[in-house]
Amino acid sequence: MPKLLIVTDAWRPQINGVVRSIENLVPWLVRLGIEVDILSPAEFHTAPLPGYPEIRLALTTPGRVRRRIEACDPDYIHIATEGPLGVLARRTALKRNGFTSSYHTRFPEYVAARSPIPERWLYWFMRWFHNAGRGCLVATASLRDELSSRGFANIHIWSRGVDTQHFRPDYAPPLELPRPVFVHVGRMAVEKNVEAFLKMKLPGSKLVVGDGPLLEEFRARYPDVVFTGAKSGTELATLYAMGDVFVFPSLTDTFGLVVLEALASGVPVAAYPVTGPKDILGNCGAGVVDEDLHKAALACLSLSGVDARARAMDFSWKACADQFLDATYVSFGIAP
Template sequence: MPKLLIVTDAWRPQINGVVRSIEHLVRDLEALNVEVDILSPAEFRTVPMPGYPEIRLALATPWRVSRRIAQSAPDFIQIATEGPLGMLARLVARKQDGYTTSYHTRFPEYVSARLPVPEAWMYAVMRRFHNSGRGCFVATESLRRELAGKGFENLHIWSRGVDTTLFNPDYPPPLDLPRPVFLHVGRMAVEKNVEAFLEMDLPGSKLVVGDGPQLDDFRARYSDVTFTGAKSGRELAALYAMGDVFVFPSRTDTFGLVLLEALASGVPIAAYPVTGPKDIIGESAAGIVDEDLRKAALACLDLSRDDARDRAMAFSWQACARQFMDAVYKSYGIDRP
């Protein structure tokens, strides 16, 4: 049985797409008889990330990370994030049999939105990090082309999936809101561009689910919007199902798991024509991408909930796990058993 060590700076109790992707990957890799070990901040003392206190950064040392990797004795190392643990694991793994990475977050855009740091500088750092590994996994073909154009190498597709049993259209509405309900689920943070949705003149109601550093400010400024905070499980699924249109204003996400969850709930997507939404919607009738996001949101009212649900059925976590291991073996130059 092969053993995989996943090194991640994003882990419970964080609630985000990176954490959920890794959780699903672990479950389905174990079903494929792959032993998985996780190296996360849970094993170290942590400090809050500046500007993002709910994210904890590990206070690790090269010696401790090296010892931990030696104790795990993995066949493969996957570094999921470019944080302190990812950077230290990279130093160790480069001296051994190498590693693979995944490009989950547009870190250069994230940093530039908060600090006066040019994106080009941050992309140079990201290139060095990812190109020194055996392979870098990206969620979509359009992101692969984009990163290749920026000098990233050895790029492989690792898509994402959705739990179509949990997320479905059949929940009773948990809230009594005027129709139509324009829904958004995600983090309330500057890089997510949520304010573009909050500022829109739309009929009916706006429902926003999620936590983050801007939530209190948004609640104070947009009293006509229903903010629920972070939700999970069946409570989250029921909120998805009451949406009529899912509005996704982000221009920086590399995929957007929330898009699949909305589609599985029978909710069409309105988004900008950027990486993530245009890949997931594709040529289907499950949503509309347009630079005029309000126009797209209103047009989605005429789309079929069945078409949205049908599109989500094309994505499964099991297929994603198999695709992930195919990419690992290819990166290491090994024929998959």
């Protein structure tokens, strides 16, 4: 049985797209006959990321990471993040038979939003990190084209999926709110552009689910908005399902798992025409992408929840795992 080691700086108890993608990928890889090991900050002492105390970075040494990888002795190494563990694993992997990586996060844009560091310097780092590998996996065709134009090489598509049994429209509403309900799920942070949604004048109610460094500030500034904090499991699914429109204001996400979860819940999606939403929604009638997000949100009120649900059915975690394996085999020059 082939053994795969996934190295990730993002892991539980974090709740984000990287963690959820890996958590949903692994069971399907196991079903497909792959032995999977995870190297994460859970094995080390950690320190909080400045500005993001909920994100913990591993405190370790090159030698310890090297010994951990040697003890695992994987056939393939996949590095999911460019943090401390990712950089140290990259060093060891290059001395073995190489690695694949995935581009989950617009790291240059996120850092540039918080510091004076130029994006071009950060993109240099990202190219250095990813181009050393055998293949870089990205979630959408538009992101592939963008990164290719920036000098990234050996790019493969690895899309995402959604659990349509868990996220579905038929939950009883957990809250009594004036209709229509415009809902958003995500991290309350500057790079997520949540305030573009909070500032909108919309009929009915705004429901916001998620935690993050700006949550308390938003609660104070927007008292008419219902903020629930972070939710998970069935509680999260019921909050999705009570929405009439899902508003996704991010300009920097590389995909947006929450978009699929909203669609599976029968909720049309309003978003900007950027990587992620434009790839998922296209012209399928399940949402509206527009430079005017307010216009898109109102236009979604006339769309069908049935069409939204139908679009979500095009995405499965089984297909996601198949794509991941295909990209791994091609990158390592092995016939599936």
